[in-house]
Amino acid sequence: xxxxxxxxxxxxxxxxxxxxxxxxxxxxxxxxxxxxxxxxxxxxxxxxxxxxxxxxxxxxxxxxxxxxxxxxxxxxxxxxxxxxxxxxxxxxxxxxxxxxxxxxxxxxxxxxxxxxxxxxxxxxxxxxxxxxxxxxxxxxxxxxxxxxxxxxxxxxxxxxxxxxxxxxxxxxxxxxxxxxxxxxxxxxxxxxxxxxxxxxxxxxxxxxxxxxxxxxxxxxxxxxxxxxxxxxxxxxxxxxxxxxxxxxxxxxxxxxxxxxxxx
Amino acid sequence: xxxxxxxxxxxxxxxxxxxxxxxxxxxxxxxxxxxxxxxxxxxxxxxxxxxxxxxxxxxxxxxxxxxxxxxxxxxxxxxxxxxxxxxxxxxxxxxxxxxxxxxxxxxxxxxxxxxxxxxxxxxxxxxxxxxxxxxxxxxxxxxxxxxxxxxxxxxxxxxxxxxxxxxxxxxxxxxxxxxxxxxxxxxxxxxxxxxxxxxxxxxxxxxxxxxxxxxxxxxxxxxxxxxxxxxxxxxxxxxxxxxxxxxxxxxxxxxxxxxxxxxxxxxxxxxxxxxxxxxxxxxxxxxxxxxxxxxxxxxxxxxxxxxxxxxxxxxxxxxxxxxxxxxxxxxxxxxxxxxxxxxxxxxxxxxxxxxxxxxxxxxxxxxxxxxxxxxxxxxxxxxxxxxxxxxxxxxxxxxxxxxxx
Numbered sequence: 288x289x290x291x292x293x294x295x296x297x298x299x300x301x302x303x304x305x306x307x308x309x310x311x312x313x314x315x316x317x318x319x320x321x322x323x324x325x326x327x328x329x330x331x332x333x334x335x336x337x338x339x340x341x342x343x344x345x346x347x348x349x350x351x352x353x354x355x356x357x358x359x360x361x362x363x364x365x366x367x368x369x370x371x372x373x374x375x376x377x378x379x380x381x382x383x384x385x386x387x388x389x390x391x392x393x394x395x396x397x398x399x400x401x402x403x404x405x406x407x408x409x410x411x412x413x414x415x416x417x418x419x420x421x422x423x424x425x426x427x428x429x430x431x432x433x434x435x436x437x438x439x440x441x442x443x444x445x446x447x448x449x450x451x452x453x454x455x456x457x458x459x460x461x462x463x464x465x466x467x468x469x470x471x472x473x474x475x476x477x478x479x480x481x482x483x484x485x486x487x488x489x490x491x492x493x494x495x496x497x498x499x500x501x502x503x504x505x506x507x508x509x510x511x512x513x514x515x516x517x518x519x520x521x522x523x524x525x526x527x528x529x530x531x532x533x534x535x536x537x538x539x540x541x542x543x544x545x546x547x548x549x550x
Numbered sequence: 551x552x553x554x555x556x557x558x559x560x561x562x563x564x565x566x567x568x569x570x571x572x573x574x575x576x577x578x579x580x581x582x583x584x585x586x587x588x589x590x591x592x593x594x595x596x597x598x599x600x601x602x603x604x605x606x607x608x609x610x611x612x613x614x615x616x617x618x619x620x621x622x623x624x625x626x627x628x629x630x631x632x633x634x635x636x637x638x639x640x641x642x643x644x645x646x647x648x649x650x651x652x653x654x655x656x657x658x659x660x661x662x663x664x665x666x667x668x669x670x671x672x673x674x675x676x677x678x679x680x681x682x683x684x685x686x687x688x689x690x691x692x693x694x695x696x697x698x699x700x701x702x703x704x705x706x707x708x709x710x711x712x713x714x715x716x717x718x719x720x721x722x723x724x725x726x727x728x729x730x731x732x733x734x735x736x737x738x739x740x741x742x743x744x745x746x747x748x749x750x751x752x753x754x755x756x757x758x759x760x761x762x763x764x765x766x767x768x769x770x771x772x773x774x775x776x777x778x779x780x781x782x783x784x785x786x787x788x789x790x791x792x793x794x795x796x797x798x799x800x801x802x803x804x805x806x807x808x809x810x811x812x813x814x815x816x817x818x819x820x821x822x823x824x825x826x827x828x829x830x831x832x833x834x835x836x837x838x839x840x841x842x843x844x845x846x847x848x849x850x851x852x853x854x855x856x857x858x859x860x861x862x863x864x865x866x867x868x869x870x871x872x873x874x875x876x877x878x879x880x881x882x883x884x885x886x887x888x889x890x891x892x893x894x895x896x897x898x899x900x901x902x903x904x905x906x907x908x909x910x911x912x913x914x915x916x917x918x919x920x921x922x923x924x925x926x927x928x929x930x931x932x933x934x935x936x937x938x939x940x941x942x943x944x945x946x947x948x949x950x951x952x953x954x955x
Contacts, residue, residue, distance in 0.1 A: 467564035478592035514672035
């Protein structure tokens with residue numbers, strides 16, 4: 288067992304077990320024996336990484352930035368999903384109530400997802416304030432600790448806008464596309480007014496000094512064309528793993544510092 | 551490289567935008583670009599988000615006056631084979647292979663339920679098709695046999711002159727009921743044998759599936775029509791123990807080719823002569839018609855059996871010995887049978903006799919003896935057509951079950 292690399296992840300949905308059972312077999316076949324441990328929230332996962340309980344943490348961007356701050360800037364990032372490299376936040380409004388600038392949200396009601404979600408709360412609030420607005424916040428902290436992974440708080444955001452309980456709502460573009468694609472009634476009478484610049488989302492984080500070459504190589508070699516891997520990769524929302532870099536977290540780091548998440 | 555334009559107007563994601571864009575992308579060649587023009591900023595925001603997740607590259611996003619343009623790059627297109635050479639508004643099954651490519655000698659035993667010529671998405675299917683080798687199940691006649699079977703379907707409820715089943719003498723009706731019951735009993739075996747293999751055939755060999763499905767349907771129809779005729783005259787006849795024993799050994803056979811020899815060539819072949827006899831001598835039009843319609847179907851089954859055995863013998867030099875062994879093995883289990891059941895033989899005579907006068911009974915008896923001789927000669931002829939030499943054919947015919955099926 289001690290030979291194995293231990294990956295920590297957060298159990299935000301039962302499918303996480305399905306995903307990691309398959310990935311564990313995959314890494315074993317690739318000659319990099321790997322096991323996984325699930326935590327109920329990202330704070331525990333980051334604690335476990337820093338305590339050396341796990342070698343690698345499958346982190347949200349918020350969890351990574353928090354870990355990086357505690358590690359002191361030397362964390363290793365081992366890889367991310369293709370979708371993590373081009374994440375965006377969008378702002379939805381009721382049809383016909385669009386705006387030209389984020390600053391126009393001054394004095395309006397802005398719905399946000401769970402307050403520890405980078406894409407549905409921390410980043411949009413940062414950009415709104417940067418645009419000079421201080422809207423009334425309507426928060427939905429329904430998946431705290433999961434950093435917005437469940438999508439539940441984002442659904443409540445669009446429902447609040449549709450009901451008229453908020454004038455605008457922030458959510459990840461992936462969630463928006465999924466809700467639109469399935470014809471969810473909550474978004475039927477909404478449209479998008481704004482989208483953010485691209486930023487990075489999840490990554491695999493390790494402590495400085497972790498010998499990551501073999502594990503990263505195996506991760507990047509995981510192929511969506513392999514029929515037995517595809518279902519697990521679909522559940523994880525990845526078609527291709529990319530080498531990670533730290534280039535897409537600057538804005539989030541700044542936003543978390545401003546909003547007191549790194550104290 | 552060319553750039554095509556797709557005017558999407560007010561369409562939104564989830565309400566047709568992605569359908570139009572996907573369809574437009576599908577018409578492009580690899581590397582070509584598609585300018586999607588939408589009226590609203592909302593659509594211009596959600597389209598790239600959708601496109602990235604659908605695997606399309608977003609090459610550019612820009613304004614053109616009041617409109618928004620999102621430029622997508624096409625992925626490699628899927629090759630489409632040339633269309634069929636169709637004449638006279640028909641699409642014969644033999645054309646399928648021209649479109650989908652020739653049948654492989656070996657099919658992947660784990661393949662999923664993939665229609666012929668379809669491009670399977672990767673999937674972790676875990677089938678284990680027992681019949682995945684072409685030459686264990688094949689004949690080049692399959693496509694045309696399946697098409698003929700589809701054209702020749704009939705309806706046992708409506709296509710028989712059932713009103714003709716009245717007024718036969720009780721002894722004649724008793725004979726008819728016994729012959730019909732005997733045939734129906736045997737048709738059950740002809741039903742279960744192909745039905746068992748149906749679930750084992752690799753989906754790649756769709757012609758075999760079509761053929762076996764038609765075979766099963768034919769036999770269901772035969773069981774129906776002979777059961778109905780047996781009961782139509784108000785009599786109840788016997789399901790014979792000797793027949794049961796004989797059919798049991800047929801159902802015990804686990805090899806597709808050996809089953810084709812025992813059932814299609816030997817059993818159904820012999821029944822061709824029996825059904826001809828019944829259609830010729832049946833005392834009423836319902837009996838004669840039932841036998842005539844069943845005979846048409848059985849001819850196809852026999853043709854399949856002969857063609858398949860020929861194919862096997864031609865593709866595998868060891869096959870002859872295996873097939874002979876299967877016939878010998880079955881005969882060894884049937885040593886207790888020493889001839890056609892007397893009840894069936896007497897019933898055939900009663901059914902065929904013009905009257906109860908001794909002369910007519912005598913004529914009918916000779917006709918039945920002639921039938922048994924004809925059955926043996928025709929069995930040898932069919933075995934030779936299937937590729938056996940004369941001595942082997944005579945030996946195998948001799949070993950065939952006295953129950954006929």
